[in-house]
Amino acid sequence: MYPNWILQRAYLTPTRAALTFGNNSWTFDQIKEISLNRAEQLAALGIQHKQRIALLGPSQPRLIFMMYGCMHLQCEMVMLNRKLSKAELEYQIQDAEVEVVLVDETDVDILPANIQKLTFSTIEESKGVKVDIAHDWPVDQTITIMYTSGTTGFPKGVRQTVGNHQSSALSSVLNIGLTEEDVWLCALPLFHISGFSILVRSLLYGNEVKLYEKFDKECAVQDIAEGRVTHMSVVAVILERILHGLEEKQLKASPKFKVMLPGGGPVPKKYLERAHQLGIAVCQTYGMTETSSQTATLSNKDALRKLGSVGKPLFFNQIKIDANEQGREGEILIRGPHVTPGYIGRFAEKSPTIDGWLHTGDIGYLDEEGYLYVVDRRSDLIISGGENIYPAEVENVLMGHDAIREAGVCGIEDEVWGQVPIAFIVLKSDISEEELQKYCLEKLAKYKIPKQFYVVQELPRNGSNKLMRRKLKDLL
């Protein structure tokens, strides 16, 4: 059993700053009080202890309070991605067998019409009922469920337990250290593990989170230059904008700023060099939804010496390569207390691990010193501005259209987003690009829609007729 993080943190450091948003600030004790109130309000509206619910809303304190209210009730929280299409959201809500979605008013229209909803205002304005709050949580209790795709093209709901989140936060602290003055800037979506893990760390570490609703270059540059924040998780495209902002204003990072943690794909060497010039330590990371955030991190010291590497595993994690020889490329396998125990819904029976090892589908190697290099992301994964796009998922949608016989999707490099998806299609009957776009908009999040469609006669396939996505680009 582990203590309820929210109650324990409020007990240990009640008066410390926990959250800042714009001009408002909350201590851990205040957050406890508000979240306990939410729990009572949720209970009054029929939300049961340990019920699985979904959450949807912009990154604002009220979303956090709502999440913490759910955590007091030990609910399993399905974290909905605000960028998804109605069809995608419907799939997740059905797969998770969620009866009700707790939704910020501003996001009601994002949801399919037929879904049962409770708006944040309804909850916040209701009168609570007395409810028993667990003071401790079992290590295998599911806190969050986040959907991620894979080789099949069908998103899988990944369980992230008390033990997963905790060991992730603890492994990380052994790597980057901790002081009472630490303040994390959170400008990543809270529905992604990159954002949510910042909240978990705050509860465990007792440090402040400075929350942004959206990334704001001017504010971030100021916060970093003035030492208002000490840590920030980013994706490469955001890092570049911050570097650019500092350079533009001829500012440097404050010496109080400790580390920038980029995830979701490689950081170009020139960014690292510019960061170095601006006094920003960069620790590149490698992680995924199934590992509740970072599994490996490259220290700033090694940033240039081991360019292209994502570093070594964090303390409680193990990484091995499924290859015959040391130093050879193979599938990256991960083991540790941060690895998900499994999926929900249609993939509930599918084990994510074999003999305790998570098979990532990513290809990589370990150099002679044990540094990990990721050479190819799983399932030809496309990473666009930190969001994962699985070609199989986009192909499935395209092939669902009557006019399309075959589809192949791959990523191409993009100045702004790192990568963007493009599609190659074999037609059954004619279709206009506008029609295609409209069809995709109904079915897919915008960031997943191919930026270009190329009509071809046939797709490159191997002997067993399997699509060879890596050869798609040769058709250009």
Next chain:
Amino acid sequence: MYPNWILQRAYLTPTRAALTFGNNSWTFDQIKEISLNRAEQLAALGIQHKQRIALLGPSQPRLIFMMYGCMHLQCEMVMLNRKLSKAELEYQIQDAEVEVVLVDETDVDILPANIQKLTFSTIEESKGVKVDIAHDWPVDQTITIMYTSGTTGFPKGVRQTVGNHQSSALSSVLNIGLTEEDVWLCALPLFHISGFSILVRSLLYGNEVKLYEKFDKECAVQDIAEGRVTHMSVVAVILERILHGLEEKQLKASPKFKVMLPGGGPVPKKYLERAHQLGIAVCQTYGMTETSSQTATLSNKDALRKLGSVGKPLFFNQIKIDANEQGREGEILIRGPHVTPGYIGRFAEKSPTIDGWLHTGDIGYLDEEGYLYVVDRRSDLIISGGENIYPAEVENVLMGHDAIREAGVCGIEDEVWGQVPIAFIVLKSDISEEELQKYCLEKLAKYKIPKQFYVVQELPRNGSNKLMRRKLKDLL
């Protein structure tokens, strides 16, 4: 499964300083190599994988290398206290069913003659054999066994597992923070949890340990004043000597020195005030063998405001008082992943917990803010210079003498040691003080031997004839 701490640390930060002793220093990689060699040598001499062995030796690097060699073999290490009498050591060795004691040559004479021994030199000089080293350890694997007494007077062998040690180190880091520059001064015995836990932290945190064979006031004062160390665990008597040493030389602690962690009994207010004057942050702690080190710690900020308190539990720990009302005194109960799963030997069947709660036998209360105050140590525990003395154990020994009918032991205040034991005896036949002293020396560690013997007609007993130790002092 958790990684073998020694291998994982050497993999992650091979070149960082791990240990300093006098003018010698070792990196984590060097410690790994030496300890792997020890494991191979131990195996060559017949030590089996997972065998239970005992260790005895002064606090020197070679003892640490020997321990780590045993840890590679996943041996259960019974940590023998060098201050014990032969009779006490024999009891522990028999109770633990240890077949062989690994002993530093200098300590051979401390052991009973009939015990099977392997000296450190024999091991260090032998040729190793190839042996399989586990790369990960189960969470419930016993790392150490430390003997502690209690109400019965018979010492109990307490298991301390991978999970116990780990969660203790992790809880502590969430409380006091961590930076790469941290260096712990270790001048406490490695056979006690207070010393051994410094080694565990070093492996998990990746920080350096500066080891002293014995406490040395001059060196410690210099290390603290020059910022050569950042953390130190102490008992009150040692803290006072350091304060005195600094005052004598008109020195202050370096700003690099972060925190002094006193355990094993209360720190007098005047020490805290002097520490404050000298720039030393003091965080008083409360812990025991059964909780693998600290279970609660008072922050330096609260040191004077909450004088006499041992603070709040560490993050993963819970403390409650077995009393009817909030704020009332009662037995202190502890729960958390740091609590021992149980004992070995004659107490193997006795569970240390009830419904997951460790019943400490200590009496205390929580104030309205949740700060713990220990008002009476378990079983009238006497704490003398940081060593625990259980009256029942000493009484048992005294009553084992033909001339003694009854015995009662309690502690009195002492300028140097905090407390020292004294004894009240009812005689069957005459006996000289010299005879008594000689008899005790054979049976008891020196620090446990009563400083005074008072012959009385009868001992204070309650209605059910139970000795009332608290009334003993009234006989003076």
